[in-house]
Each structure stands twice: as C-alpha cells, then as structure tokens.
Amino acid sequence: xxxxxxxxxxxxxxxxxxxxxxxxxxxxxxxxxxxxxxxxxxxxxxxxxxxxxxxxxxxxxxxxxxxxxxxxxxxxxxxxxxxxxxxxxxxxxxxxxxxxxxxxxxxxxxxxxxxxxxxxxxxxxxxxxxxxxxxxxxxxxxxxxxxxxxxxxxxxxxxxxxxxxxxxxxxxxxxxxxxxxxxxxxxxxxxxxxxxxxxxxxxxxxxxx
Amino acid sequence: xxxxxxxxxxxxxxxxxxxxxxxxxxxxxxxxxxxxxxxxxxxxxxxxxxxxxxxxxxxxxxxxxxxxxxxxxxxxxxxxxxxxxxxxxxxxxxxxxxxxxxxxxxxxxxxxxxxxxxxxxxxxxxxxxxxxxxxxxxxxxxxxxxxxxxxxxxxxxxxxxxxxxxxxxxxxxxxxxxxxxxxxxxxxxxxxxxxxxxxxxxxxxxxxx
Numbered sequence: 182x183x184x185x186x187x188x189x190x191x192x193x194x195x196x197x198x199x200x201x202x203x204x205x206x207x208x209x210x211x212x213x214x215x216x217x218x219x220x221x222x223x224x225x226x227x228x229x230x231x232x233x234x235x236x237x238x239x240x241x242x243x244x245x246x247x248x249x250x251x252x253x254x255x256x257x258x259x260x261x262x263x264x265x266x267x268x269x270x271x272x273x274x275x276x277x278x279x280x281x282x283x284x285x286x287x288x289x290x291x292x293x294x295x296x297x298x299x300x301x302x303x304x305x306x307x308x309x310x311x312x313x314x315x316x317x318x319x320x321x322x323x324x325x326x327x328x329x330x331x332x333x334x335x336x337x338x339x340x341x342x343x344x345x346x347x348x349x350x351x352x353x354x355x356x357x358x359x360x361x362x363x364x365x366x367x368x369x370x371x372x373x374x375x376x377x378x379x380x381x382x383x384x385x386x387x388x389x390x
Numbered sequence: 391x392x393x394x395x396x397x398x399x400x401x402x403x404x405x406x407x408x409x410x411x412x413x414x415x416x417x418x419x420x421x422x423x424x425x426x427x428x429x430x431x432x433x434x435x436x437x438x439x440x441x442x443x444x445x446x447x448x449x450x451x452x453x454x455x456x457x458x459x460x461x462x463x464x465x466x467x468x469x470x471x472x473x474x475x476x477x478x479x480x481x482x483x484x485x486x487x488x489x490x491x492x493x494x495x496x497x498x499x500x501x502x503x504x505x506x507x508x509x510x511x512x513x514x515x516x517x518x519x520x521x522x523x524x525x526x527x528x529x530x531x532x533x534x535x536x537x538x539x540x541x542x543x544x545x546x547x548x549x550x551x552x553x554x555x556x557x558x559x560x561x562x563x564x565x566x567x568x569x570x571x572x573x574x575x576x577x578x579x580x581x582x583x584x585x586x587x588x589x590x591x592x593x594x595x596x597x598x599x
Binding site for chain 2: 247
C-alpha cells in the first residue's frame, strides 16, 4: 500500500524505470496532500470563537475532505493494481484470428479499467477544489496560505490525471467510448483549472495586501 | 526527517492543526516528487538504442534531478526547523523598550530564515522545470506523460513556495529587504508559470494526437 510507504522510498520507486508507481499514483498522492491541507485549515478554524458561526459547516467539509483523502490513497493503490493486467494483455499472442480477437477484447476491458482510475482522481480533485473554495472564504485567515497550497496540489492531481486518461484512451478500439471518456476528462480539466486559478488568485491577493 | 515518514502519517500530520508539517513542507515534497518523475523519464530513456544520441545529456540531467530531489527533501526538514525559533520569537516579552528592540531584532532574523526556505524551494522548482523541458524534448516518448505530471508537481512547489514567502515577508520591519525578497519570488513565479504551462501544453497536445 502506498500509504504505508516511506516518503523517501516512494520518491525513489517513482524515479526508477519501473512503471509503478508512476504519474498516475503520484497524481493520486497529490490529491491526498491537497485534501490534507484543507483538513488542516479546518482544524485551525474549528473551536475558535471568531469562527463559531461557520463551525458546523467547516466540520462537515472536513469530513468530506477526510473521506476524499482516504479515497485518493486507495486510488494510488488501485493505479498499481490495474497496471499489471494491462501489461499482461499487451503481451498476449496475436498469431491467429481467434487470438487477435481475444487480445483485443481483453485489452479493451483493461484499458477501460486503467482509464477509470485517473478519471476518478480527476473527479475527486475537482470535489476537493470545491471544498477548498469554501474554506478560502470561511476558514481561519491564519491558514489561508494552506488553502492556496492545497488547491495547487488538487490542480496537480487533476492535470496529472488527465495525462493518464489520454494515454489509455488513445489505445482503445471503441472510439466512441474513448471520445466519451476524453470528453468527461476535458470538462473536468476546464472546470478545475478555472476554479483552482480563481481560488489561488484570491488567496494570493489577500496575502499580498 | 520527512524522508523517513510514511506517506499516510505525513498526510495525517499535515491535516492536523499542528503548524508543521504545513504548506511549506508540502511544497518541498511536491518538488521532490516532480524531480523524481523527471528521473523516471531519464531512466526510461537511457540504455535504449533509439536514444543513444542523447544518452550522455540525459544522464547529466538525471544527476541534476537526483541532487534536486535530495535538496527538496532536506528543505522539507529545514522548513520544520525554522518554525520553532520563529514561534518562540513571537512569544518574547515586549514590556520595556529594550525588550521590544530585542524582540524586533530576533523576529526579523527568524522571519528572514523562514523566508529563505520557500524561496529556495522556488529556485529549485524552476531549475526542475528547466530540466523537465529538456526531457520533454529529448526523453523517451513512452514517458512523456510523466514529464507532464512532473512539471505540475514542480509548479505546485513554486506556487506553494511563494505563498510562504509572502506570509513571512509581510511581518518583516525592513520593508526594503521584504520588497527585495518579494521581488525575487515574483520573478520566479512569472518565469515558472510560463515555463510549466508551455511544457505541459506541448506534452498534452502530443498525447492527444
């Protein structure tokens, strides 16, 4: 499990030529760190008189972030789990017509599984951003810079994820399905970049003044 | 040491209200992961006939990234080390004139130390981007998506770093020094965003086609 790996060992494994962990797992980790930073902001907000009016809402957002953080770490593992079956499928024989048809069907199924992981990372990255946007407004001003750092991590999860969607859909034979998945990834990218840049910009302006 | 922490424990510590690790340490970690992804691209390039002509250069870049990765992890530790003295300085008494002068001098010195860490993270983030730009062009096309993910991590290190520069310079009494540091941070931000977005955009276009 990625969660149990030491940071130095993860960075070393990432830097090696072994395909896992790779950009997909790293993107999931970025999401987990982004949501952890949001939880930190929440923890610095609740229990303070000044923020009593928003405490209930902030607590609800913290619970969502805690769930998201766990899901990102599980997606980092999942990214490794879907890799091996896909690599095996690439190695299937394709001498006879039957072999080719079988290989194509297996490849298609496993490419879809490998695409769903980064697409789920992207969905959760945008959800994390939406919560960070609320925390930028309602959370403790003392922790606003952590909202800014957190939203950059969520942005990396999103834009790391989309790369791994396109890599997998590129090899799919069902082009309609591939275009549908790329379309969803494109929507999330556009929405997430806009949101992340808006929230980051607001936080940065606030810090400068 | 951050390097020795398990990923799950780091995320949990990050999410707590304890000030360290916070956005500064997380930014340093983003830099380490970005440079690790660049090393992965290098490792997937060297030793391949197709890339024999660029092997020497790619190896040189990998060494630079390995050094940067280690420096980022040390900066994550350093970010924690400078925090305690600064927090202590905030707590110094300011009853008498002598106490106020002493406090101001100590604060100033420790704010500067706390500013230098994210500024060094920013410098190294841009250096990492410059190497990733070269790898986007010369590295294995099989690993190009990892360049794209890596440059997003470096971008997060940069934009997480600048938040932590501004937080600390904001409290400095020596406004000329503060503006000088903010100016350098602003230059790095502008240069880094442009570079990261260019490289990422090229990688993404290449993947789509």
